[in-house]
Amino acid sequence: MYDNILVPTDGSETAEVAVEHAVEMAKRYEATLHTLYVVDIDAVNFSLGTEQLDRLKSGGLDEMDDVKEGAEEATGRVADRASEEGVDVVEEVRAGTPHDTIVKYAENNGIDVIVMGSHGRGGVKRALLGSVAERVLRTTHLPVFVVDVEE
């Protein structure tokens, strides 16, 4: 039923919790686990400067060492977890708006289910931050498995 499972990660603890579920699922269904890190262009804009977006767009990620390292470290942790359980894994790093990029990747790579972590946020915090999981849910028709993390 599930041949390709996608677990997006941003390296945070919230994402790690979802990884456990995703690895377990992949093992059970003998599926390939895809792990995707999205270099959030808003984060690049506010934290590194708008000029760096032009650099990204003209293929300069390779020279943005710490951005690349952070991304590969996050997907690498998922890959390690998957290998421990003998699950096949595909690592991917892309740049864009997180929920759009996740959905696009899923739809173009034959993903059957997306597994994501989410903060159990409400009220002001949610208004301020939104939730990537929530936006993914709203943008795709694919099944989305959300693991809520209580703080």
Place this chain on the structure above:
Amino acid sequence: MSLAYVLQSGLLPEGLNVSFKPLPGVLVAAMLLLFLVIGYVFKISDTEGMWVAGRSIGNIENGMAIGANWMSAASYLGMAALIATSGIYGLAFVVGWTANFFLILIFLAAQLRRFGKYTAPDFVGDRFNSDTARALAAITTFLIGFVYSIGQARGMGLVGLYIFGDIGIPGLTGYQSMVVLMMTITVAYLALSGMLGATKNMAVQFTILIVAFLAGVFVVGWVNGYSTLLPQIQYGALINDLSAEFAEPFGNFDGFYIWIATAFSLIVGTAGLPHVLVRFYTVENERTARWSTVWGLFFICLLYWSAPAFAAFGTDLYAENIGPVYGEGGMATEAADVIVVLAAQLSNLPTWFVGLVAAGGIAAAIATTAGLFIAGSSAISHDIYTNIVNPDATQREQIIVGRLSVVALGALTTLAALDPAAPIAALVSYAFSLAGSVLFPMFFLGLWWENANRQGAIAGMVSGLVLWSVPMINEVVPTYGLLGGETLSPALATWMPAIGSALIVTPVVFIVTIAVSYATPEPPKETKRIVRQCHSPKRMKRQQTAEDIVTDGGEDPADD
């Protein structure tokens, strides 16, 4: 009735006809919408192919971005204003703000490309191997964004008042209400991650501002019979008719000193402005870095050649239609700050045209504010928060901290601009004094003298910050009604004016940095090799940084 109007709208002369103007209003709204659309398209455009080296930005487009990022309300409105009210003194701005790019071209552009980092504090932190130095540079960057933007807010407030009239926020004057409105729009846009600073948007902002300014100067010159095809030169015929204040060079010695101090401050200040320098980290290669600077300077000169002519036309029209420009009851600094718009208005041109000239001023102010605020937010979010406070920060946390920094900058700027201390160009100059005093010496010594070390940099930056504050507290803080409300020491204000304090502070910072570096251990060999690589005469490959070459090993780069 008309008197009440002047009082109510606050500050602007009656001749400017402060009221809501539909056509110019639509023009400005359409322009803001255009920025929004370009930012949106830029953001969603496909980034999938980005692992392959994609399209990179060419010299001309980079040059336009440099022009828009650089030319603020101070260039568009403030420079003509100072030329109109202070005559030859205003030329210190034309000279300082163009000569500056030679300094960047020769000493910094290509060298910074080789260093290839993200933010200005990144350079300081990495070059001097110190988080303290990084934090000092980040705080300075934030402070520059704040001080620089006060002038932008004032420009937007005055021009906005002309276009939209008094929108009447209770408790505020017409001008203050407009400052609040325009800053709210700018901050909301930036905080919602508007890509105002994207190169495409900058290029459009440049096009709007340059077309508006040049159209303004040509048409005003033409319809009043001042000039035909070359107003930039033909305005010379007016000089004899204008008052002595406009035309007479160096009336007294004080003027001469402050002229030099201002020009010097503006030159070294530019070479230390984070929002200007960051572009050089990201251009394709060092050749692009150099040629972009040349194009940028050319695009900037298009406006700077015309500003004195615009000022002369405006001054003459003001004297003819409104009253004496100089002396008692003369032109107020607020009126001078919109002389460019005023000149178009007094030429009896259609409102949409006057609106276009005004819109150009808003484009200039918004483009620069975007650059400044993003530089400020990255200083806080990347350099202080992510690098020092919380190295495990997630991207989401970086966004929140960045957004909060933009909002904080916006709030501070708005408050300070409600009752600004000085005309636009002077307000902006305070930021140049700061950049020239604290950051320029770090960039210059950091790139060109390998023995400059951590202790030297910290001592230099601290003394720069302290010395910069002295004239600010002496002259500027009292204008906000604090510390007795009057300049504390007129003698100090003469010799170390806030508007040009870098003339004294920058050499002191150089001496302190060099002396302390000599007195303390040399920096690590690795750092010295990177510095050597940054100014080595040998060419480097595309998108290679000095650090790559040094870490990849190989022989010591040639020292020059």
